[in-house]
Amino acid sequence: MAEPVFDSNKVTVIFVLGGPGAGKGTQCGRLVEDFDFCHLSAGDLLRGEQNREGSEYGDLIRTCIREGTIVPMEVTIKLLENAMAAALTERTSGEGWTDGKGRFLIDGFPRKMDQALKFEEEVCVSSLTIYFSTTEEVMLSRLLERGKTSGREDDNVESIKKRFRTYRSDTMPVIEHYAKENKVAEIDSTGSIEEVHKVASAVVNKVFAEKSA
Ligand code: C5P
Numbered sequence: 001m002a003e004p005v006f007d008s009n010k011v012t013v014i015f016v017l018g019g020p021g022a023g024k025g026t027q028c029g030r031l032v033e034d035f036d037f038c039h040l041s042a043g044d045l046l047r048g049e050q051n052r053e054g055s056e057y058g059d060l061i062r063t064c065i066r067e068g069t070i071v072p073m074e075v076t077i078k079l080l081e082n083a084m085a086a087a088l089t090e091r092t093s094g095e096g097w098t099d100g101k102g103r104f105l106i107d108g109f110p111r112k113m114d115q116a117l118k119f120e121e122e123v124c125v126s127s128l129t130i131y132f133s134t135t136e137e138v139m140l141s142r143l144l145e146r147g148k149t150s151g152r153e154d155d156n157v158e159s160i161k162k163r164f165r166t167y168r169s170d171t172m173p174v175i176e177h178y179a180k181e182n183k184v185a186e187i188d189s190t191g192s193i194e195e196v197h198k199v200a201s202a203v204v205n206k207v208f209a210e211k212s213a
């Protein structure tokens with residue numbers, strides 16, 4: 001079988017999961033400041049592709065996002081692989097990753113088992129999945145608050161309910177799969193940004209300490 005494109009000795013991949021509104025993007029933003037990660041949000045990459053002129057996937061992505069369903073994995077995996085390659089070229093060729101090693105936080109991915117398996121087989125083996133957990137009540141209120149300014153077509157009650165359903169049916173099995181392999185750090189994300197960040201930062205520190213040991 002072919003090797004993954006990126007060697008996990010040279011590239012650290014941490015997946016970041018949690019329901020919609022759990023705080024993935026916010027926490028990734030904070031971790032970027034601490035660890036010089038490249039933060040790749042699968043949802044943002046898909047929205048970018050959706051709006052790219054001439055994209056053959058625009059309509060497909062728009063429908064999936066509105067309905068809270070998962071875009072076929074080939075599309076998302078290719079976007080991630082391309083973004084990883086671009087970041088590696090850019091950041092290892094000047095300031096940035098001077099040790100030549102890449103560090104990626106991959107946010108909102110893998111949302112479904114097939115994505116997890118294919119990505120690790122073809123692109124890169126992950127080191128850990130950070131799982132931000134809180135109640136649907138908390139997530140709903142955060143998303144409705146965000147919806148006032150996000151301009152996102154899926155930050156409305158109807159889409160949010162569908163996103164919760166997809167999360168329970170498709171994403172929870174991914175978290176359970178990695179938990180069985182002892183590759184999940186569950187972090188309660190109900191508290192303040194600062195409180196959650198402290199815990200997340202300690203988790204990431206441990207990943208790098210173990211990698212360099
Ligand atoms: O993570 P985010 O909330 O930005 O994702 C928005 C939507 O993008 C999801 O509800 C889903 O429709 C799509 N998505 C996907 N596969 C992923 C990540 C996001 O289909 N891995």
Ligand code: MG
Nearest residue numbers: 024025041043
């Ligand atoms: Mg996000």
